[in-house]
Amino acid sequence: MKVMVLVKATEDSEAGLDPSPEFAQLLEKMGKFNEELVAAGIMLGGDGLKPSKDGKRVAFDGKSRSVIDGPFAETRELVAGYWLWEVKDMAEAVEWVKRCPNPMPGPSEIEIRPLYELSDFEEMGTPEALKRHEDLRKSLER
Amino acid sequence: MAARETHEAIETVFRIERARLIAGLVRLVRDVSLAEDLAQDALLAALSEWPGTGLPDRPGAWLMATAKRRAIDRFRRDRMIAEKHAEIGRDSEAETLPDVEAAMDDDIGDELLSLIFTACHPVLSRDARAALTLRLIGGLTTEEIGRAFLTGEATIAQRITRSKKTLAERGVTYEVPRGAERQERLSSVLEVIYLIFNEGYAATAGDELIRPALCTEALRLGRILANLLPDEAEVFGLLALMELQSSRFAARQGADGMPIPLPEQNRGRWDHLAIRRGLDALARAQTLGGANAPYALQAALAACHAKARTASETDWKTIAALYGVLSEVMPSPIVGLNRAIAHSMAFGPEQGLRLLAEIEHEPALREYAPLPAARGDFLYRAGRLDEARLQFERAAALTHNEKEKAFFLKRIAACDHQSGEASGSNP
Incomplete structure (x- = not known):
């Protein structure tokens, strides 16, 4: 299964690159970790993201499209980096994430989200799934 | 205080470390079965200790150290028994005990590589190599391998046991091959990985959920190998x-399960x-x-x-040229057929028909539905509809795949429709 591994932002990552030797050390440790991921054959891709002040959002409402400039509030809900991994199951993904060096100087979080697979969509069209959907719709209408 | 680890987490750690663990142990004890037993011993030790102590900082190193201690215990015990029987016992311990420290200092990547070469050793049959590779490197269970290859678990278990015995009997050395032998052994490794991939890719039957997993596993093996052999061109080619x-x-299957030909894929x-x-x-x-x-x-x-970006942008001239090289490097009737198809796309249906004439008497293609299917397609595009119809009829009769048959019947209908329009007559 494929998982997207999201490194959540903190005040530090939102401040941008940091010239301190601690940060250089963190990058080096992260580089070693990336090598392990490659050696294990699970790494499909990944990158770090610039702070949200460099980003933009596009808000959708009917036909309207409005562009909002960064930075964005709710720092801890933002994403500072990601990987795409191919793992056997969520347990393996969790174990690899635990091996990740601290991604931020302070407390931080990494979120693991499985990607939809072809089989999820195949299941969607089955009579059982359609019936579940219909039942849900009826219960909401009530 | 370290967190208490659940059995599931410990088993996951073991799964991640297993291949490297066995690879290191095989180098030490020179026996795949024994290495697997020792690794299993180390897992049991972890399951009993880690829930209390928490995970060690380097779990892989812990497992290896534990397994190696067990290995030494076994050697000592076996040697004592042997000495008692032979009543010699004058050898110094250092001479006969394997050099544990040296083995531990060995490059881990090298050990994994030698395990891959061992599992793919040409003394084993292709199927046996594939099963052993999936078991030792991929860490799949015999049950998973059995399901993937549409054979019973017992057959796979037996195949793996027999392979390990063959390796021991034939005195296979657990080294990374060097020199001239290396290329031959590497082709065997690549062949096994591609066999595993195709087993999943060409799935026409069986458990649809597990078969794609074979492709994923083959890809993972390919990436691991590319990391271990960064200078081997064909590893990257594969x-x-x-x-x-x-x-x-x-993209290659519609919602109805019908195969979608490449040009029509989304x-x-x-x-x-x-x-x-x-x-x-x-x-x-x-x-x-x-x-x-x-x-x-x-x-x-x-x-x-x-x-x-679109099917019409396909560079058929380059494809035709590549098939020209491929038919020299790896000549086969199938490559010849694909070459004809590529030429028909690049230079017109007549060129395709000309190349088909060169290979149509190949025995391997005699009952092969894609041959009349290709000829039918060329004739259709050349406007020779009656001849095309006959070829599609032959293809429909030859195929064993119901969905493919439906596809050919559709093409027959198109021939009839076209010739009806061309003559301007009403049916």
């Missing part, structure tokens, strides 16, 4: 081929990250001087399709 083929997974459903990885690996193979080797050539063919 990796590129697998990445590019797998990029079309989601290119938006191709996995463009996989294509990117495939193209990178292909570039690496070419940089290493392996552009004209079989896997790299096949990858280059897949890349021509992957790079075309």
